[in-house]
Amino acid sequence: MSVWQLVAVGLVMLLGLLGVLVPGAPGQAIVWAAVLWWALTDMTPVAWGVLIGATALLLLNQALKPLLPPRRPHETGAPRRTLMLGGVGAIVGFFVVPVIGAVAGYVGTIYGAERLRLGSHGAGWTSVRSVMRATGWSVLVELFVCLLVTGAWLGAVIWG
Numbered sequence: 001m002s003v004w005q006l007v008a009v010g011l012v013m014l015l016g017l018l019g020v021l022v023p024g025a026p027g028q029a030i031v032w033a034a035v036l037w038w039a040l041t042d043m044t045p046v047a048w049g050v051l052i053g054a055t056a057l058l059l060l061n062q063a064l065k066p067l068l069p070p071r072r073p074h075e076t077g078a079p080r081r082t083l084m085l086g087g088v089g090a091i092v093g094f095f096v097v098p099v100i101g102a103v104a105g106y107v108g109t110i111y112g113a114e115r116l117r118l119g120s121h122g123a124g125w126t127s128v129r130s131v132m133r134a135t136g137w138s139v140l141v142e143l144f145v146c147l148l149v150t151g152a153w154l155g156a157v158i159w160g
Helices: 003-021 027-042 045-067 080-096 101-118 121-159
Strands: none
Touching: 003 027, 003 080, 003 121, 027 045, 027 121, 045 121, 080 101, 080 121, 101 121
């Protein structure tokens, strides 16, 4: 696979990661389609292993999705911009501190944005708790699964 194709697959995965943050966008399906495109083009055992693992992980997430609280962003009181910033913070955090950085990036960015918006520590944490109850767990789990798939793909491309 050429470098330009790998860059295109990476951009499609990034689009899928951002799609997870937008209600109604098929972010998981876009991430999976990018892995499928790469595996069908690369045709190595590592590529097929990543595709099988990604498929299993994303299907497991879909099966467990009904157990998570539904997304209700209008009930948080936080602007949509704060939720988007939290998602971007999770994406950056995942790659800065692999795996566990996603959670810290998500919660930390939402807290930072809400503290700036509301002006105090207590109000910021109250808003974070509200966001996590209304949308946070559902978004965070879906985003985390997609980040794991993206990280596996990136690892296979770099070291595979």
